[in-house]
Amino acid sequence: MSTWNLALECSGFTCSVAVAKLDSLDPPLWLETPPALSSVQGLASMVRHVLQNAGIRQPDFLSVTHGPGSFTGLRVGLATAKTLGMAWDIPLVAIDTLEAIAFRQHLQLTAASTDRSIATALGKAPVNPKGIPATDAPPVLLLPVMNAFRRQVFAAAYESQPASAGLVRLAAAQVLDAAVWRAQPWRSLAQDPPPADLRQVDCRQTEAGPTQESTSLQRRIVCGPGLEHYQPEEAAELEVAPAESWNPRAVDVLQLGWQKYLNRDLHPHTFSTADSLAPNYIRSSAAEEVSQAGNR
Secondary structure (H helix, E strand, O other): OOOEEEEEEOOOOOOEEEEEEOOOOOOOEEEEOOOOOOOOOOHHHHHHHHHHHHOOOOOOEEEEEEEOOOHHHHHHHHHHHHHHHHHHOOOEEEEEHHHHHHHHHHHHHOOOOOOOOHHHHOOOOOOOOOOOOOOOOOOEEEEEEEEEEOOEEEEEEEEEEOOOOEEEEEEEEEEEEHHHHHHOOOOOOOOOOOOOOOOOEEEEEEOOEEEEEEOOOOEEEEEOHHHHOOOOOOOOOOEEOOHHHOOOOHHHHHHHHHHHHHOOOOOOOOEEOOOOOOOOOOOOOHHHHHHHHHOO
């Protein structure tokens, strides 16, 4: 029996929807709203359209970005995902928006194009335990960034490890002053404790406290829609990903959802229900901050 995945991406000013099955050699079916049409409009009709064209009534699970990103877009996307998940009684996979941006670069680095079929991109036969074909390319530091407005950015850090086909999170999504991030896109991040098996990262003690400094990463790539407004100052140390790859797409969310699905036994908390799925806004909206200030 085929396993279908429906993906929604509504974290920005546009919205996209994609659907595919794991055992298909056909490319994913996907739609994106035109730039003039906001993500609030057309989402339900796009879901209906891709499902009709796929010839199915409902998927087996649904992947959706849950933040960070646009408050309105995330609310629309998550409300739609929760409603569909409850109506269809299917599990939901919450995808970090910055991880989706980094994952797109990771796929390109591992020579698995996001426009190829799901079966091909994930290595139909055979696949390694992480679900993506491994290569002998060296590890790369990925620094996704989004505009958080109010002169702030949402940022994170991941390491693409093509040799093991893994994408390792080094710093979780967080909000930073844009000027601070521009000055030091990597060092400004509050980084995760290094995994025990991650040999590329050393923990070093500085006056500011413990930090992680990459010692063997040969490339550092910044990516994401935040680059439209904020370019890093460390131009000599960093590569800027092509502009056409900055924005997250439902196709990226679809493939990241597949990777998590294939590894669900290793990560049992991957799936959510309509009741447990929650947004990851990271920061309160401007209206909420005004309201909170007025209640003090």
